[in-house]
Amino acid sequence: MSSWTGTEIIEDIEARYLERTGKSREFHERAEQYLPGGETRESISYKPYTTFMDHGQGCRVWDVDGNEYVDFLGNFTSLVHGHCDxxxxxxxxxxxxxxxxxxxxxxxxxxxxxxxxxxxxxxxxxxxxxxxxxxxxxxxxxxxxxxxxxxxxxxxxxxxxxxxxxxxxxxxxxxxxxxxxxxxxxxxxxxxxxxxxxxxxxxxxxxxxxxxxxxxxxxxxxxxxxxxxxxxxxxxxxxxxxxxxxxxxxxxxxxxxxxxxxxxxxxxxxxxxxxxxxxxxxxxxxxxxxxxxxxxxxxxxxxxxxxxxxxxxxxxxxxxxxxxxxxxxxxxxxxxxKFDEEAVRHINSLGERLREGCNAAIRSQGLKMQVIGVGSLSNIIYTDQEVSNAHAFAMAYIGAMELQKWLHLELMNRGLYTAKRGEFIISTPMSEQEIDRCVDEFTGTLEFMRPYISAAAPHLLVD
Ligand SMILES: Cc1ncc(COP(=O)(O)O)c(C=O)c1O
Missing domain, CATH: 3.40.640.10 (Type I PLP-dependent aspartate aminotransferase-like (Major domain))
Incomplete structure (x- = not known):
């Protein structure tokens, strides 16, 4: 576990993000002149600035700086077969x-x-x-x-x-x-x-x-x-x-x-x-x-x-x-x-695998969190209690302070493109390999961020 403080951890996450995405920053500054906030879709906008993607193939996308990501956003489910099928x-x-x-x-x-x-x-x-x-x-x-x-x-x-x-x-x-x-x-x-x-x-x-x-x-x-x-x-x-x-x-x-x-x-x-x-x-x-x-x-x-x-x-x-x-x-x-029974089974079983892997990571880090979901869609939840409605979700999310924001940015740093709200969306070109990679990076992220979590949201630590 890192001996860094919570503040050092988020400064490091941001510094690495800025270092990797210089061209995105330039694109963002140019875009800001003509688009309020430099964008036109709140759901994919985040601070310090959004990564500008350049192209995609299958379940991968590349940003304008040449960084590669596994695409767990899939344009919020519209790209069920990934890019350029x-x-x-x-x-x-x-x-x-x-x-x-x-x-x-x-x-x-x-x-x-x-x-x-x-x-x-x-x-x-x-x-x-x-x-x-x-x-x-x-x-x-x-x-x-x-x-x-x-x-x-x-x-x-x-x-x-x-x-x-x-x-x-x-x-x-x-x-x-x-x-x-x-x-x-x-x-x-x-x-x-x-x-x-x-x-x-x-x-x-x-x-x-x-x-x-x-x-x-x-x-x-x-x-x-x-x-x-x-x-x-x-x-x-x-x-x-x-x-x-x-x-x-x-x-x-x-x-x-x-x-x-x-x-x-x-x-x-x-x-x-x-x-x-x-x-x-x-x-x-x-x-x-x-x-x-x-x-x-x-x-x-x-x-x-x-x-x-x-x-x-x-x-x-x-x-x-x-x-x-x-x-x-x-x-x-x-x-x-081509979205047949087999394709449905494939993405739904990958969803199960992702949830099992991420929940094992959460347990291994001693955190009161969970990854829940339905079929090929999963989401990080900031409580270990049952969440069955929007109120319970929101209270847990708010209670975790800015954890989701930094976790999202760190996953980006590690080559996982996910929804900023903590959602993982699976597409048919993915295999167990991409899911296991996701679980590994999620595990590494929790391990790295644990001191931050214990400072910012200590209620999320198992007693
Ligand atoms: C369940 C649901 N209904 C409606 C919409 C709106 O669709 P659109 O963004 O294409 O207008 C969305 C978009 O995310 C959605 O998830």
């Missing part, structure tokens, strides 16, 4: 020569849609957008249109993108009463959003029922990620999703699953894995083969409303310049065709 590239190359978007309906859309519908048990028909944000926004709009009700019940910690309804209570109420207070996530979101969006803690059916009862007859949809992907990768308790299905039926409201991330849990999403069918599903990320995409779908009689006819007042007008564009469609078809 040969089949995806060939499909895109061939399509590029025919035109990237022809401004007409294309047979490729029906081909892509058939794959989604064949795979996803509750989905008979889909429509496309260009992001997961659009997918959830339109699924909500569909639910409101069909039910004639305006209210939405969502869950603390569930991330559904950046539209107004989605930006409620992603970060949980840190001091909840019997039920959490819905809160607006940042500036610029109309306060009136809170008239229609109500929240409950994840994994708590009693709380969900209380909220549904309180607003009985007014709620268009219950919107949930099947697991909290963006906030701790927290699994649903056994029976929780089925319980939500039953509650939605009991209170005559629609159930929407946001499977933008959880779709990778099986060939047909978490709904197929758990055998719980929502009324509507939002999709994104992997279904675009690495290109911008969103889709929403559900039962035929709900989706039929999108067969727009101005003379039919119950039909819904949905449009978007790049919806179902040819490049995304061919990339998505190529990507999903």
């Amino acid at each position: 040969a089949d995806v590239m060939e499909a895109v190359r061939a399509q590029t020569e025919k035109g990237c978007i022809l401004g007409s309906t294309s047979a490729l859309q029906a081909e892509h849609a058939k794959i989604l519908c064949d795979r996803t048990p509750s989905v008979d028909m889909v429509r496309y957008g260009n992001s997961g944000t659009e997918a959830t926004q339109w699924a909500i709009r569909a639910a409101r249109a069909v039910t004639g009700k305006d209210m939405l019940l969502k869950f603390e910690g569930c991330y559904h993108g950046t539209h107004d309804d989605a930006k409620v209570s992603v970060v949980p109420d840190l001091d909840p009463g019997e039920l959490p207070e819905p809160q607006l996530e940042g500036l610029g979101i109309p306060k009136s959003t809170l008239q229609d969006v109500v929240v409950a803690p994840f994994n708590d059916l009693d709380a969900a029922e209380k909220v549904l009862k309180m607003h009985e007859g007014k709620i268009a949809a219950v919107l949930a990620e099947p697991f909290l992907a963006s906030l701790g990768v927290i699994a649903p308790k056994p029976g929780y999703l089925k319980g939500l299905r039953d509650l939605a039926d009991k209170y005559d409201t629609l159930l929407i699953f946001d499977e933008v991330q959880s779709f990778r849990m099986s060939t047909g999403g978490y709904q197929k894995h758990e055998n719980v069918m929502p009324d509507l599903t939002a999709l994104g990320k992997l279904i675009g083969g690495g290109y911008p995409v969103g889709a929403f779908g559900g039962r035929r009689e709900l989706m039929d409303r999108f067969d727009y006819d101005p003379t039919r007042p119950d039909s819904i007008n949905h449009s978007g310049t790049f919806n179902g564009n040819e490049i995304t469609m061919v990339a998505g078809i190529a990507s999903m065709n």
